Amino acid sequence: RKLSDRFVLNPEGRPLFCWLAVVTVAWVYSAWSLIARQAFTELKNTIPVSMELTQTNTTLCHQVGWIVMDYSCDLIYLLDILVSTRTGYLDSGLLVFDSKQLARHYFWSKYFLIDVICLLPLDLVYFTIGTFHPLMRFPRFLKLYRAKQFYRKAEGMTSYPNALRVIILSHTLMLTMHWFACFYYMISESENFNLPAGWAYPLQLGKNNSEWYTLRRKYLHSIYWSCLTLTTIGEKQSPSTDLQYICTLAAYFLGIFLFATVVGQVGSVISKKNASRQEYEKMVDNAKTFMKSKGVPKTLRRRVLRWYDYSWSVGALSGTSDVNSLGMLPNTIKVELAIHVNLNSLRKVSIFRLAQPEFLYHLVLKMKTFIFTPGDMICRQGEAARQLYIISNGILEVVSDSGIMLARLKTGDFFGEIGVLDLMGGVRKRVANVRSVGYSEIFTISSEDVEQAMEYYPGIR
Structure with missing residues (x-):
């Protein structure tokens, strides 16, 4: 390959996973900081050096700190475009x-x-209107899709997927409460804090209540209100303005939705929608548990997980690549679907090219799809030959026992027909090794199915 082509990231490799982790950190920073800085003027104008907020605000420095962090994230997003092209x-x-x-x-x-x-x-816009509004950076939230990619890859790589899901769900809940806490304080500030009903933040302007002026108390009280409202527990003052009603109702609704997700997977509709993904996750978790308990080497673990990931991406695990998985459809309709999907591949096999259509229609429903990952051996020289292989997608190599490539097979090619049709005097043995170069999808037809079809249509012999 050319030198420029060597610096390409494998979509399943660790370097891309690490880069996605960096992009995810930048997104998390924006998701937490922008709304907080918009709500609390202490953060809008300054940045905390330490994580502990004190009453005297002695640990604050100039606004330039936020700007450095903001544009560092922008640099990461800009580099991410370059990474995506590679x-x-x-x-x-x-x-x-x-x-x-x-x-x-x-x-x-x-x-x-x-x-x-x-x-x-x-x-x-900062320089146009002369006012600093951190939420003007809201387009950065669109990088959420990269955080989701990181989560999916982390879920596939970790041996403790359930723990990771708990962490992600907990973070989602905390981030939601954080946003509602900031909305609560901004609404209170817009209404001058001093409403008689007591719904707003209790900052009585012009009175000596200095502890309520600290950033720490402002945030703790706001997050306390958010937690009570989203969980619908505890006693709270009733809202008195339209804006307060809207905020409270939105918090109630979102709180019900979030905690229904935790307790009941948001009812049967969402459960059915995610059923195939949950089944996939269950299969992967079972495979991880099995391999961990049996002490399977890491290289073999990665190959197995890679197979699951690719099979899911092409729909093999959810039934979208197999006509026979379509449940209670009558065989006549299944045959029509199989003819549309598989017949062209079957006609490419030279021994079937002149076969009568009825014979081929019988075989198309017997075809099964198998997926192989890079380097997998599909068949070995000397083993019993019981199947005919047709390459649906991918590239294979015929190799000798010493590893020398003898031939290359591509999409549409087939092999294994000699053993299936018993043309070697009854000795059904493979005469070569065949391995997958990349990911490959292969149709197979067993010798038993071919022999059965010949019994139904003896003229084909």
């Missing part, structure tokens, strides 16, 4: 390394548009 993708089961193809694939995707919008320089 991230490989799979084509025919192989990782694409060509620089022009990678750039074209990214620039024509929806993610390029999202990344451009994410970096809109709305910060320039």
Whole structure:
């Protein structure tokens, strides 16, 4: 490969995973800090050096600190565009390394548009209106999709997926409470704090209640209100203005939704919607538990998890790649679907090219799909031959026992027909080794199915 093509990130590799972790940290920083700085003037104008907020605010420095952190995140987002143009993708089961193809694939995707919008320089409004509004940076929240990618990859790599899910869910709940706490304080500030009903933050302007002026008390009281409202527990003062009613009702509604998610998976509708993903996660968790208990080597663990991940991405685990998984459909309709999906592949096999259509219609429902990962041996020389293979997608190599490549097979090619049709005098043995170069999807037909079809249609012999 060309030198420029060597610096390409594998979408399943650790370097990309580490980079996604960096982008996720930048997104988390924006999600927590922007709304807080918008709500609390102490943070809008200054930045805490330490994590502990004191009454005297002795640990604050100038606004330039926030600006440095903001534009450091912008730099990360800008670099992420470059990383995206250097991230490989799979084509025919192989990782694409060509620089022009990678750039074209990214620039024509929806993610390029999202990344451009994410970096809109709305910060320039600061210099136009002369007022610092951190929430003008709200397009940065669109980088949430990269945080989701990091979460999915982390879930696939960790041996403790349930613990990770608890952490992610807890963070989501805390971030929601944080946002509502900031909304509560901003509404209170917009209404001058001193409403008689007592719903607003109890900062009585012009009176000696200095402890309520500290940033620590402001945030703790606001987060306390948010927690009580979202969980619908405890006693709270009733709202008295339209804005207060809207905020409280929104908090009630969101609180019910969030905690229903924790307790009951948001009812049967959401459960059904996520059923296939949950089944996939269950299979992966079971595989991880099995491999961990049996002391399976890490290299083999990664291959197994890679197979699960690719199989899920192409729909093999959810039934979207197999006609026979379509439940109670009558066989006549299944045959029509199988003819549409599989017949062209079957006709490419030379021994079936002149076969009568009824014979082929019988075989199309017997075809099964298998997925192989890079380096997997599909068949070995000398083993019993019981299947015919047709390459649906991917590239295979025929190799000798010493590892020398003898031939290369591509999408549409087939092999294994000699053993299936018993053309070697009854000795059904493989005559070569075949391995997958990249990810490959292969149709198989067993010798028993072919023999059964020949019994139904003896003229094919």
